[in-house]
Amino acid sequence: MTVRALWYDRHTLHLIDQRRLPAHLIVRHLRTVQGTAEAIRTMVVRGAPAIGVAAAYGMALASRQRGMTPTRAAVLLRATRPTAYDLFVGIEVVRNAWTRGDDPEAAALAYCARVVGECRKIGEAGAPLFRQANKVLTHCNAGALATVEWGTALAPIRVARDRGVRLFVWVDETRPLLQGSRLTAWELDQERIPHAVIADNAAGYYLHNGDVDAVIVGADRVARNGDFANKIGTYEKAVLAHENGVPFYVAAPWSTFDVGRKDGTTIPVEERAEAEVLDLGTQRIAPKRSHARNPAFDITPAKYVTGFVTPVGVMRPAELTRFLLRHRARLAAPARP
Amino acid sequence: MTVRALWYDRHTLHLIDQRRLPAHLIVRHLRTVQGTAEAIRTMVVRGAPAIGVAAAYGMALASRQRGMTPTRAAVLLRATRPTAYDLFVGIEVVRNAWTRGDDPEAAALAYCARVVGECRKIGEAGAPLFRQANKVLTHCNAGALATVEWGTALAPIRVARDRGVRLFVWVDETRPLLQGSRLTAWELDQERIPHAVIADNAAGYYLHNGDVDAVIVGADRVARNGDFANKIGTYEKAVLAHENGVPFYVAAPWSTFDVGRKDGTTIPVEERAEAEVLDLGTQRIAPKRSHARNPAFDITPAKYVTGFVTPVGVMRPAELTRFLLRHRARLAAPARP
Numbered sequence: 001m002t003v004r005a006l007w008y009d010r011h012t013l014h015l016i017d018q019r020r021l022p023a024h025l026i027v028r029h030l031r032t033v034q035g036t037a038e039a040i041r042t043m044v045v046r047g048a049p050a051i052g053v054a055a056a057y058g059m060a061l062a063s064r065q066r067g068m069t070p071t072r073a074a075v076l077l078r079a080t081r082p083t084a085y086d087l088f089v090g091i092e093v094v095r096n097a098w099t100r101g102d103d104p105e106a107a108a109l110a111y112c113a114r115v116v117g118e119c120r121k122i123g124e125a126g127a128p129l130f131r132q133a134n135k136v137l138t139h140c141n142a143g144a145l146a147t148v149e150w151g152t153a154l155a156p157i158r159v160a161r162d163r164g165v166r167l168f169v170w171v172d173e174t175r176p177l178l179q180g181s182r183l184t185a186w187e188l189d190q191e192r193i194p195h196a197v198i199a200d201n202a203a204g205y206y207l208h209n210g211d212v213d214a215v216i217v218g219a220d221r222v223a224r225n226g227d228f229a230n231k232i233g234t235y236e237k238a239v240l241a242h243e244n245g246v247p248f249y250v251a252a253p254w255s256t257f258d259v260g261r262k263d264g265t266t267i268p269v270e271e272r273a274e275a276e277v278l279d280l281g282t283q284r285i286a287p288k289r290s291h292a293r294n295p296a297f298d299i300t301p302a303k304y305v306t307g308f309v310t311p312v313g314v315m316r317p318a319e320l321t322r323f324l325l326r327h328r329a330r331l332a333a334p335a336r337p
Numbered sequence: 338m339t340v341r342a343l344w345y346d347r348h349t350l351h352l353i354d355q356r357r358l359p360a361h362l363i364v365r366h367l368r369t370v371q372g373t374a375e376a377i378r379t380m381v382v383r384g385a386p387a388i389g390v391a392a393a394y395g396m397a398l399a400s401r402q403r404g405m406t407p408t409r410a411a412v413l414l415r416a417t418r419p420t421a422y423d424l425f426v427g428i429e430v431v432r433n434a435w436t437r438g439d440d441p442e443a444a445a446l447a448y449c450a451r452v453v454g455e456c457r458k459i460g461e462a463g464a465p466l467f468r469q470a471n472k473v474l475t476h477c478n479a480g481a482l483a484t485v486e487w488g489t490a491l492a493p494i495r496v497a498r499d500r501g502v503r504l505f506v507w508v509d510e511t512r513p514l515l516q517g518s519r520l521t522a523w524e525l526d527q528e529r530i531p532h533a534v535i536a537d538n539a540a541g542y543y544l545h546n547g548d549v550d551a552v553i554v555g556a557d558r559v560a561r562n563g564d565f566a567n568k569i570g571t572y573e574k575a576v577l578a579h580e581n582g583v584p585f586y587v588a589a590p591w592s593t594f595d596v597g598r599k600d601g602t603t604i605p606v607e608e609r610a611e612a613e614v615l616d617l618g619t620q621r622i623a624p625k626r627s628h629a630r631n632p633a634f635d636i637t638p639a640k641y642v643t644g645f646v647t648p649v650g651v652m653r654p655a656e657l658t659r660f661l662l663r664h665r666a667r668l669a670a671p672a673r674p
Contacts, residue, residue, distance in 0.1 A: 022623070173512070173614060173622075175536040176536045181622045182622055182623065185627040186623075189627055196628050196629055196630045197614055197615060197627055197630075199512040200536075201537050201568075201570025202632055205635040206630075231538075232538045232539050235542060277510060277518070277536055280618065281617065285519060286534050287359045290518070290526055290532065290533075292534040293534075293535050293539065295539055295542050298538075298541065298545070
């Protein structure tokens, strides 16, 4: 059994509420673009490929709402979160179909199927990177919950396991929202893949001690030169992997690649509410007068990336740039957000 | 007003219960070495210099207990925590006085005064490292709570402030036990020093963006070559400071220097209960079947250290080694633990 983060039927978008996992498995049922936008903004659904698909379905729901236009729906969905490129791709794919007079629901379903298919191919392309008994570190959640099915960073781990390669996964808990200990550990536990949760602070310790054979993460946006945005803390792990000679892989479907963006310096980084850092659940940790800063993403320069695991294979950053430029017309789906 | 982590009067050791801060300011009153050992083990008191002083007072309390011997008391206290060198120094100083027939309480009081005096000198030696409006990153708590008074890493920040140098402090929250958001933020808030709490994951982001002018941390044990143990995550910050050309300082009194230890490779690293990572307070975060690993410290190689801030001045690692070898006889107080 694999997890599925969301599905669409009878003109309804069904989303697992990822804020409540792993204690509660609750499914939300949405019938409007406004509800979908709110679910993305409040992180009921998160993970770049998954929010792209959710947004595509949000456009499909909008097409059935009285008085809604492709442009109004796109504006609503685009305003939810700034960093993940997939969001803008998912919106644009369905907006184009709708504007052309094609069926928006069929376009959204096709977009979802494309993303799921690419994630499976990422799994196949990435699985040979891992050897028997390897210890693999991952940060945040780049599993099925982040991508509808399979995952990006977790897809090669799943395919390797299905091929009989037994891996152990170090799971960064990923403060502040704990997507590692809550979501990645939950997915690995569902499939009985051996793992241990660690404080984000302990990743460097295990990297330095030779206890990590590879690092693999997802991405929220990859620029043409290979600089990429991902969950806050990814940059730290990339530098530490590099310093310790451990390969560092970034797995992403095509919807994450921002081909029109030369490098990562201009990728917008979302800053979220300070309460995510200052409180644990309903309890205040820090002193009442203290403040926090809470960037949700960081930008990792391409020089720290050993390889991008894409649906067509693993590429070094320079290869990726050549590939993206060659296929630019086909990949640059959305208008620049 | 400065905070004081512990004090001793009327044959009683008084400790602020640091597990309950900042929500509750509770003082524990101890009259036995067993109670003191338990308080150290359960982290009622933590921070290398502070547990050294607490252990010294624990030896003083033992000397008043019927049937207790210097050796039995030392064995009890030594078994509490393995990494901080100060613990073994504090025990040994009072054990020697007791064995010689000197007053153990006077020896413990003198040891405490020595540590406090050294922390004040660390503040004076380190303050000139910071310029007006500098942004300084610190990890864990190396303030008054960790050292009785003044702190190690925070001492130069306090002295700089008293000299009119206005600094801003980035406070790593320091998972799993959140000594940064609970204790360092509390100390800075008490003295109205501007600061912001960040997830440990965000330190690299601010270092990379040029928003950090210096990093300063305390230490739990420094080997002769300058390799040092400190709270888990310190190694990550040191590598990231180095990668981004930001100076990285380690502040410690002489009780933290393990002169007899050639390098950091053999420093014992405590591994604590996995519940510290898997639970938040009484609430489980991770799936029920998931496990965690929880090393409480890491070892940072000397090559990442710009300078050690000691009671006699700031020294590069090579200078530190020469100084330690020259003053070896005077510094090597305890038997090797």
